[in-house]
Amino acid sequence: MAKVDTSTGTYLSNLFNPEVVGDILNQKLTDAIKLAPLARIDNTLEGRPGDTVKLPYYEYIGDAKDVGEGEDIEISQLNQKTKDVKIKKFGKGVVLTDEAVLSSYGDPIGQAAYQMAVSIASKLDNEILGALDKNEKVYEIDHKMTPDDIADALVLWGEDIDGEKVILVDGVGYATLRKSKEWIPGTEIGADIIIKGTVGAVHGCQVVVTNRIKAAENVTNYHIVKPGALAIYLKRDTMVETDRNIYNKSTAMTADKHCAVYLADASKAIRIQQTVSP
Numbered sequence: 001m002a003k004v005d006t007s008t009g010t011y012l013s014n015l016f017n018p019e020v021v022g023d024i025l026n027q028k029l030t031d032a033i034k035l036a037p038l039a040r041i042d043n044t045l046e047g048r049p050g051d052t053v054k055l056p057y058y059e060y061i062g063d064a065k066d067v068g069e070g071e072d073i074e075i076s077q078l079n080q081k082t083k084d085v086k087i088k089k090f091g092k093g094v095v096l097t098d099e100a101v102l103s104s105y106g107d108p109i110g111q112a113a114y115q116m117a118v119s120i121a122s123k124l125d126n127e128i129l130g131a132l133d134k135n136e137k138v139y140e141i142d143h144k145m146t147p148d149d150i151a152d153a154l155v156l157w158g159e160d161i162d163g164e165k166v167i168l169v170d171g172v173g174y175a176t177l178r179k180s181k182e183w184i185p186g187t188e189i190g191a192d193i194i195i196k197g198t199v200g201a202v203h204g205c206q207v208v209v210t211n212r213i214k215a216a217e218n219v220t221n222y223h224i225v226k227p228g229a230l231a232i233y234l235k236r237d238t239m240v241e242t243d244r245n246i247y248n249k250s251t252a253m254t255a256d257k258h259c260a261v262y263l264a265d266a267s268k269a270i271r272i273q274q275t276v277s278p
Helices: 018-032 098-103 107-135 147-161 169-176
Strands: 039-042 053-056 080-086 088-097 138-141 166-169 200-202 205-209 219-225 230-245 250-264 269-275
Touching: 039 088, 080 200, 080 250, 088 107, 098 107, 098 250, 107 219, 107 230, 107 250, 107 269, 147 219, 147 269, 166 169, 169 205, 169 219, 250 269
Parallel strands: 039 230, 138 269, 166 205
Antiparallel strands: 053 080, 088 250, 166 219, 200 205, 219 269, 230 250
């Protein structure tokens, strides 16, 4: 049988090139992870064996305390420790028939790569919030959060209150904050926005609304976070693979990412735990 020359013309093998699709997916993935600016990316785990690794983190120095006139401020030592973190695999796949690829309007392969990127990014955003939900630096309230609560929670940082920071809220929290006299619209923040989609600011915290924050048993966790509080350790970057089904003339395409997401510096995050009776 004569060998087919695929160097010219358009063939499915060219369209489903894993390297090309992988590049598209990785590019879109970076943009799709909404909370990525709060985390640093580290690839030092690549090539290291094991599915559980010890990763460094900064131990919380404790809550601020009352200081009387003429008294010294308590000094705490900042300690770096390690914790065991489980490597997770996030994955998603699609199946495209030849008819969908060759006859459909638009770019079905590009759309598949985009949706897989959004799917994995969504999972990573959920992992980031999950890590923040475990933060032990907590300011507890028994009513709907107000700007005054944010101001009081920031005291937990003591003299480190300055610097860029965001507060992650749900739609209900956003509605309450934007009605307050302390509210600064997003249009007045200028070029210093940390996360795309910032809607405003309160007490120096840029407000970001996310539907991923959900109440559980009347408890809602809001988070004040400085960039670098979280870390995403890559065990293996996004891999794209394809598999051909010669019986029904379709091609499966899957993508997966192996990584660990955790709170690397608890001194840069505060959890506001809101408990409201029904």
